[in-house]
Amino acid sequence: MASTSGPNLLSRPSARPTPFSVPRTQRPPVVPSIDKILSALPPTDADVFRLVLDGVPLVCRTPPAFRDLPPLSTNTDPNDASPARMWATPILKEPVSFFVVFTRMPGFFCGPGCTDDLRYAARVALRFTAAELDAQIEACVSSGRASSRTIFTPLLSYRLACIVALTPLNVNLAIPRPPPTIMAAYAWTWRTCTTCTRHVGHALGGTCEVLCEDALWFTELWRKLVAILRLRPDPDAVLVRGWEHLSKALRAPLACPTCAGVAYQHLRCFHGLLIVEIAKRVAEVSVFVSGGA
Helix, strand or coil: CCCCCCCCCCCCCCCCCCCCCCCCCCCCCECCCHHHHHHHCCHHHHHHHHHHHHCCCHHHCCCHHHHHCCCCCCCCCCCCCCHHHHHHHHHHHCHHHHHHHHHHCCCCCCCCCCCHHHHHHHHHHHHCCHHHHHHHHHHHHHCCCCCCHHHHHHHHHHHHHHHHHHHHHHCCCCCCCCCHHHHCCECCHHHHCCCCCECCCCCCCCCCCCCCECCHHHHHHHHHHHHHHHHCCCHHHHHHHHHHHHHHHCCCHHHCCCCCCCHHHHHHHHHHHHHHHHHHHHHCCCCCCCCCC
16 A cells, blocks of 8 residues: 655645756757656655656545544554545545535645645546546535535636646647657657657757657557546546556567667656656646535
């Protein structure tokens, strides 16, 4: 079971720049590796990166306020789960229902003036598609847990704001690759391999221009990751659902003598950095609540 200790991943993230940012001065791209990336990331981002490498969903780290709660039962084995994890488990299962609870009783878990519990429920609910979320909302209303759909307006506004915050990562499918700000800092094999890529307008090792094409196997992977993000504006969706696509994408570079030895590590690093950036953008979005249930 994942530890609940560590920095709060739902709080406002550290300021940019990160390895996703365009450097102010032109410098040769760095060959990506886990150690190099971890040394370049701020502590909170490095913690997210490690969770991705371990395959641990970010929602497994609970807000700090949850850690001060008493155990759900005095008979609970203290080695079985922390109080924070026990309290978070039902929210993970039914985030929409708990969003209603926390809206009706502000600070239910974390005290007056604190919205960690409400934000946590809203963050967990990002895992749903729009249709799935609508079905969850309808179930709450029809069962009487919410008197109307009005109470969910902040939840829907939060989701929309997250979609807007993530738009720079998935807006341009006409050029099916990550924005230059994501690719700039590292020499990814799907960009540098002379066999798998097509370069236009510069010498080998030069800066890629708009007409340069990433390896086809990476382009297809990027399309699939973008499709996940468009359906579910959630870093954990890209983490959990993205692994299957990463595994399939590895088949092609393993047949390339240049890419075979590095493709796995490069994809892991890219996957981690992408989720770090998604998590940072989502963490910048606030939940504002007004109205009753």
